Amino acid sequence: MRASDLKSPLAAFLRQTMPFSDLPEEAILALARQATVDFFPQGTRLLSRGKSEVTHLFVIQKGAIKLFVEENGTQHLMDIRSEGASIGAVCLFHGTRATMDAETLEDTFVVAIPRQAFLDAVVRYPTLAQYHLKALAQGNLDRAFEAMRHRPMVGSTEATLPLFSQTLADLVHRPPATVAFGTTIQAAAREMLRQGTGSLLFREPSGAVCGIITDTDLRKALALGIDAQAPAETIMSTPVRTLPATATCFDALMTMMAENIHHLAVERDGKTIGVVSSHDLLVVQGRSPLALFQDIAAQTTFEGLYPVHSRIPAVVRTLIHEGAKAGHITRLIAILNDHIVIRLLELLSAEIGPSPVPYVWILMGSEGRREQTFSTDQDNALVAADISEDFVARAGEVYFEALTSRMEEHLLRCGIPRCPARMMASNPAWRGSLSEWKARVDRWREAPEPTEVLNSSVFFDFRPVFGRIRLGVELRDHITTGCTGQTVFLRHLAAEALRARPPLTFFKNFVVEKDGAHKNALDLKTRGLLPFLDFARVMALHFGIPETSTLGRLDALLAGGHLSRDLHSEAREAFEFLLHLRLVRQLEQIEAGQPPHNYIAPDTLTALEKRTLREAFGVVSALHEVLRDTFSLRI
């Protein structure tokens, strides 16, 4: 602030505020001289439509004002104005009464410029009027705040481009499956099965491709009762429609649609390098989750699975584009990740043989809650069945050592980093037989020390994914029956949950994580999501709810009558909003080529996001009240 700013603080404010910033100094000073500062507590009705005389232009110095139209008792939100914006300009121009209702959304300081002073300035400096009239037209844009949830991000335009930019050469992953002329129908079908393909090319002895049979042709042959030993040439389609490798995917799609076929051979330098099916094109264009599922299931090698995880963001982008909410998306991500884990374990057991001891692979933390976004790490553990024979148990231990260390490596290559706290099955502390696990849980419960509380909090969200699922269910039963009533332990958990306080409000008590790298940023995970997770977890344990997802737990709490309907819906919405915000932000980061993280710079939030965040933080206080009541933590 300059020395002269102190003499005239309002001039200093106007100098930084559009459109006044464009005015010459003497005009600013003249306006400032006549202006005053007013304060309106949250919820003050400033203007009533059609009733209020507008006597001042209110420029918001701090706070936010909601503009709405009230009709038949329902409010239609028109706009939310915050710092630097003004209200009343248009009414002052037209000399009409208020055209909208206005109410303060939070404690608001406004710089009030008297009607006459403002109009005098408008007459002398028409830019003022232009700005306000233009802002009026842009009002429509502001309403697009609501569309934030589906806001297309970087790369949204490119999302439709692959169809036009990718060439067929990009789509061809492997040489075509071919057989020599004269193969029988049965042998051809067997070859297709073996190679896992939907089409088969026939080569003449010269090497030239002369025909193609597809699944459809085989179906036809079966329907017509053609003998399986007949030569396949009898049912093959010929000639094979061929496109050069340089053709775009769009060309391929057009050709297929025009000729009503589903397979095209791709040719480069006169040689057939592969076959492209309509399904391949669909995957390029649609980025559909289903395609990804099929892709995971079709992988037969570890190398094939590694890149799959990195394709999830593209699928999520599509879903967000289509308006899916975070609750759905995180579930989808969880299922995709589950499938990767399951497929890896299947491949591993094919590689190193089946386990001598039945076991179940369990996922903990966000994976266990099915609330993963992109910045996840390996939180997993292993529960083995109880074995009476000592030597089998020892064989199992050796096997698990090999299995889990390989698994850790494979997951890492898939792009899922190691857990920094080493909560992984490769750590012997996170393996054990069912009875060992039960004893472990009991120990945590009886000696609640800080590390125990932290251990258990992540662990209690576990979910079995692969192997002998029954073992996981049994462990879960042990926890749900064992924890209800254990109030000392749960009070420790609850007290821990109460320590995670969200910022009081957003502009105001904005608490910034002060670990250097992320100044002026909000840690969305620990300050926003964590209180909800902790609340749902401790309440679920207290009331014996086996559910692990936070939204599911909230629903179960409502069904059990432990949570009021209002608070439940508020908590659900707040949590889903936070999750969505985190998801969208991480997606942006990934698309910008950065590693995803949980920090949000407040100035990158829209007014609506800020407001909703503030409200979400408010819900946490209400949840904390419930915790204090339930666990008598009023001291």
Place this chain on the structure above:
Amino acid sequence: MFSLVRRIFRPSLAPPPALIANNDASRLLRQDIPLAEAVFTVIDTELTGLSPRRDEIVAIGAVRIHGLSIAAETSFHTLIRPKAGIPKGSTLIHRITPSAVEDAPPLEEVLPSFFEFLHGTFIVGHHIGLDMQFLRRACRRAYHLEPCNPCLDTLRLAMIWREERMASPYDRYDLRISYHLADLAEELGLPTFPAHDALADALQTAYLFVYLANKLATPQTPLAELFSLGRSWRWYL
């Protein structure tokens, strides 16, 4: 010993007419009017130290509030040349250097125009007791006459406001609570101004006062109620 005698029998100046007018108007102030009609002057001083006996005022800032809206441009600000110089420790706080006040008028020359600005209004300040001690003492020494404007302390109002919002009665023993002007402004989300400049602090206090007055009362509340709130620490709660 002689200094004591000199101090007692110090020849006094005639009180300036502005101070007499201020005091006459102050006596006529009514506390039953609603807040919306009251006129306040928010003041803040910068000092050479904290002892009213030894230390002096080096700057005065004041801002007017009409009916709970801040007339930010109706302000008063002046530097004052202290008799005994400015100790380094205080310069580090308010950044007023001895050379900055070299040409400033002494307190006696400033007081008449200050009381003219004050003009028999209610005084508001953050920890106003300290500022008033310095002002009263200065006036007593110069004129044997003290200003008698009624004062409201925003620090007390802030304490009451905070207490009303405490979730647990034990929160009051929380040692992290600060009633420092800048901390309060930050916490309550007020527009902030640089600290330790008399005028900026007065303005900051004005924002704080308007905020707290609206939170603890309404514009229709009689002034007397705010006074009874801000007067004493509610030890009985």
